Amino acid sequence: MSEPxxxxxxxxxxxxxxISEAAIAMFLADGFDAVSVADVAAAAEVSKPTLxxxxxxxxxxxxxxxxxxxxxxxxxxxxxEPDEKPLAALKRHxxxxxxxxxxxxxxxxxxxxxxxxxxxxxxxxxxxxxAQLRTYDTDELAEAFREATGEENTxxxxxxxxxxxxxxxxxxxxxxxxxxxxxxxxxxHQEAVVALTRAFALLGKGAEKFGx
Numbered sequence: 001m002s003e004p005x006x007x008x009x010x011x012x013x014x015x016x017x018x019i020s021e022a023a024i025a026m027f028l029a030d031g032f033d034a035v036s037v038a039d040v041a042a043a044a045e046v047s048k049p050t051l052x053x054x055x056x057x058x059x060x061x062x063x064x065x066x067x068x069x070x071x072x073x074x075x076x077x078x079x080x081e082p083d084e085k086p087l088a089a090l091k092r093h094x095x096x097x098x099x100x101x102x103x104x105x106x107x108x109x110x111x112x113x114x115x116x117x118x119x120x121x122x123x124x125x126x127x128x129x130x131a132q133l134r135t136y137d138t139d140e141l142a143e144a145f146r147e148a149t150g151e152e153n154t155x156x157x158x159x160x161x162x163x164x165x166x167x168x169x170x171x172x173x174x175x176x177x178x179x180x181x182x183x184x185x186x187x188x189h190q191e192a193v194v195a196l197t198r199a200f201a202l203l204g205k206g207a208e209k210f211g212x
């Protein structure tokens with residue numbers, strides 16, 4: 001008898017997670033460039049073809065941790081409160097994430113998170129791959145903006161989306177850099193909130209006439 005679909009899915013997810021965790025542990029210990037895909041496959045006890053079925057590129061072994069956040073900004077805009085402006089919803093969402101010390105905001109001083117961010121931001125190929133993945137977020141957010149505002153000029157929607165995605169990334173990187181310098185998340189929190197407020201105020205001034 002074949003396995004139930006749910007059981008197969010759980011097994012695939014366990015395998016995926018095991019491969020990713022093995023890879024990240026090795027990259028943190030020895031450096032991203034010093035560890036080969038074959039090394040990771042051997043450590044995870046899978047074949048290289050199996051590994052590549054789960055992770056098309058070596059960089060994806062690391063950046064899979066961002067998978068849950070892909071398209072998040074677009075989901076926030078689509079799920080915003082009635083009569084709430086898209087930028088206000090995004091600002092509120094990020095502020096909540098800062099208060100929770102969500103790792104995606106850069107404002108998390110857990111040693112493992114700091115080490116992971118150092119790996120990502122300190123490895124050129126990972127930083128470049130992360131920039132590529134942000135293109136997906138930009139596309140999704142631009143479409144969500146178009147739906148929310150009724151803007152017929154898709155260029156305007158994309159232009160605002162590009163700015164929001166770039167600003168969000170820069171704020172997170174700024175927060176992480178302060179923590180990497182030895183400060184605590186609690187110490188940096190208020191500065192992060194002020195930076196968020198100022199950044200979205202600037203975005204709002206340029207986009208408010210378009211309904212953002």
